[in-house]
Amino acid sequence: MSEPIILGIESSCDDTSAAVIQGNRILSNVAAGQKVHIAYGGVVPELASRAHQQNIIPVVYQALQKANIQQNEISAVGFTRGPGLLGSLLVGTSFAKSMAMSLNVPLIEVNHLQAHIMAHFIEDANPHPPKFPFLCLTVSGGHTLIVLVKDYFDLEIVGRTIDDAAGEAFDKTGKIFELDYPAGPIIDRLAKEGKPDTFTFSKPKIEGFNYSFSGLKTSVLYFIQKEVKKNPDFVRENLNNLCASLQKTIIDILMDKLEKAAREFQIHEIAIAGGVSANSGLRTAMEERRKSLGWNIYIPKFEYTTDNAAMIAMVARLKYERKIFSDLTVAATARYDLESELVNIKK
Known part of the structure; x- marks a missing residue:
């Protein structure tokens, strides 16, 4: 008997994505982005949900075409229930x-x-x-977590941001530097041409394994305002060094807590996930820890770091094997607590 074929749908933010998986093998992974948000410097929820409505059918059609399968070959449909933007999630949930x-x-x-x-x-x-077990630093525009992963459905959040996510810090400080949205990839590119020790920005002192990035954003804002008063061209003249210094600060904050957690739990299996895991500075920092601390590091292929339906299909496949299904009364939810959901599964 051939393995089940599962369609995955992702619509949590501003990317509409559909993927087809058979076993652990991705047969297709299609995504449509939304450039409309660039003009606003961030994702506008109402515009995002409208764009999902336009994109969902063509994206699913392309995913089935690329996978070379017919609708009647689909064994199950997986979808992102949350967390995310409610309007965006409603589109994917309703379609699924x-x-x-x-x-x-x-x-x-x-x-x-x-x-x-x-x-x-x-x-x-x-x-x-x-x-x-392994530790996974899950870091994106909306989330920053350190998760202790004991099994596919045995996950414990040991640290999380108490305010802004790391990706959000990149985008908000990028706005201060007058960079386009999303600023994270632009900062990463410009940082390669700069010197990371040129400027020093404040690092939060938070207990345990939790993170905070709102203070960093404020620190950068005040610093730029002060320097621009003295030299109106300060940002333009120092952009590469500013990006390099900012990126180093954010990555130092992320890695300090990850190192602390690895020592506490005596784990050398360390993974990163989420959109910010595509950052070259973070990948370099992980590689340095592999050499200096003996970590076994795991960094997913680039196309699986940002929001994509392949990862949704992967979890759907794991749930399909265990017959963990939802009924048609299930509703999208902007806040979908990871640990609570997994506790319910174990019951």
């Missing part, structure tokens, strides 16, 4: 429910954060996936 009902196949809800972590188990994401 309709499709599962029309095909008479199981409907599988997926937590977006668990999906980022489980992307490591996609066949071509890593040559060798992480071994349990």
Whole structure:
């Protein structure tokens, strides 16, 4: 008997994505972005949900075409239930429910954060996936977490941001530097041409393994305002060094807590996930720890770091094996607690 074929749908923020998985092998992974938000310097929820409505059918159609499968070959439909922007999630949830009902196949809800972590188990994401237990730094525009992963459905959040996420810090400080949105990739590119020790920005002193990035944003803002008063061209003349110094500060904050957690739990299996895991500075920092601390590091293939449906399909496949299905009354939720959901699964 051939392995089940599962369609995954992701619509938590501003990327509409659909993917088809068979076993751990991705047959297709299609995404449509939304450039409309660039003019506003951030994602506008109402515009995002409208764009999802326009994109969802063409994206799913392309995913099925690229996978070379027919609708009647689909064994189940997985979708992002949350967390994310409610209007965006509603589009993906409604489409997934309709499709599962029309095909008479199981409907599988997926937590977006668990999906980022489980992307490591996609066949071509890593040559060798992480071994349990491992620590995963999950870092994106909306989330920053350190998760202790004991099994596919045994995850414990040991640290999280108490305010802004790391990706949000990149984008908000990028706005101060008058960079386009999203600023993270631009800062990463410009940082390669700058000197990371040129400027010093404040680092928060937070207990335990939790993070805070709002103070850093304020520190950068005040610093820039002060310097621009003296020299109106300060940002333009120092942009590469500013980006390099900012990126070093954010990565130092991330790695300090990750190191602390690795020591506390005596774990050398360390993974990163989420959109910010594509950052070259963070990848370099992980590689340095591999050499200096003996970590076994796991960094997923680039296409599985940002929001994508392949990771949703991966979790849906794991749930399908365990017959963890949702009924048609399931509703999208902007706040979808990872640990609470997994506790319910264990029950």
